[in-house]
Amino acid sequence: MLSKDIVTYSRIRYELRAYICYLFTQNIKNYMPGTSLDSIIYAAKKIQNEIHAFDCIYILDSKGNQIGENISYNQNFHHDEGENFSDKAYYYEAIKEQKCIITNPYPTRFDGKLVVTSSYPVYNDNRELLFIVCIDIPLQEAINISSPSRFYDIFANFSIVMYFCLSTMLTLISILLFIKGIASFWTATVHFRSFDIKEVFESTILLTLSLAIFDLVKAIFEEEVLGKNSGDNHRAIHKTMIRFLGSIVIALAIEALMLVFKFTISEPDKIIYAVYLTGAVSMLLLGLSVYVKFAYGAMDRDERRN
Structure with a gap:
């Protein structure tokens, strides 16, 4: 079943990326003056209201350290404030590409279930990296988002x-x-x-x-x-x-x-x-x-x- 889900995800990956990146870009404006952590948290909560099929939304600073609390419906799925994620693909790939990216499925450390992570780098008007907004989505939910039809x-x-x-x-x-x-x-x-x-x-x-x-x-x-x-x-x-x-x-x-x-x-x-x-x-x-x-x-x- 897992291999089937991974194959299905590989087919709908670009549709999912387009949808998630649309949510990011519509709620978080890049290269704007006066971008603050509070404005990013506010935008993340707006994204929370638009998509419910996620495990956790969290914000990293330019060094990969989590800042602020998690936004999550799952009480068992959380990251600790101050935890460093600079060794994660969704951190360094977002910096390298300088745009919204989405990862391959990987098992979580909490329950071992497969999830995908989409991350979006936020820059100020001087093109300096300020934050990276991340959203973890269970693999099955990611498939359902891009293929909602029951047929x-x-x-x-x-x-x-x-x-x-x-x-x-x-x-x-x-x-x-x-x-x-x-x-x-x-x-x-x-x-x-x-x-x-x-x-x-x-x-x-x-x-x-x-x-x-x-x-x-x-x-x-x-x-x-x-x-x-x-x-x-x-x-x-x-x-x-x-x-x-x-x-x-x-x-x-x-x-x-x-x-x-x-x-x-x-x-x-x-x-x-x-x-x-x-x-x-x-x-x-x-x-x-x-x-x-x-x-x-x-x-x-x-x-x-x-």
Whole structure:
């Protein structure tokens, strides 16, 4: 159950972060003159009235020491005033990013249940760090905030089943192509004296397509069924797409080469079709190059912004 919650959280993490950061930014104005602890406490209590699904709200100073009392509905969940949190991820990540952040799930020291912490650094008008406001939210409550619909779990499970079935069918297709490619290669090997280069080309194309489909299945299964790459690891998806498209380009290039040999020997008047196919392969290769450039460029820009 815990692993399922973590996978679900990885999918809704950005929605949760957007919501919590909205609460912070709407109630706590940054880079303002005259920012005081009392004003931050007042803003934290306003946040308390807007969101009830939390364990504790507390304020740290620039050194990571808690100042002021906890704001909490849970009497068993509290931090001590003066306690230092400078070694916590939600402290140094907020300082590093200089904006609202949210952590991965981690067990609390009070009852061992998984929680996530969102923190928001507060600066004065001279851009000097004054406070860091933190809010601890139980993992299950965090999931409920971003997926309030009662149909969410049903739809999520249905999607997993559908992707599993599609992955299974594509895997069978990949296996069939692989078997057919091996059979074609074996036939060419057994009848070596009447060797037909067309059979070798066809075998190569079938094996290449089998590899491309298998790579696609692997990405779909890991992303949608196992949830391994959810949320942060978009590079894995783009890498798989590049490998898939690259395999298709290779298969078409082999087909074009085979047509060149065939038409050169038997039907020279039709060699223009091989030229057309070669031109199409070149355009696909050019398109793939553009895709690689813009996809990774966009991801790098997003990483710098986030």
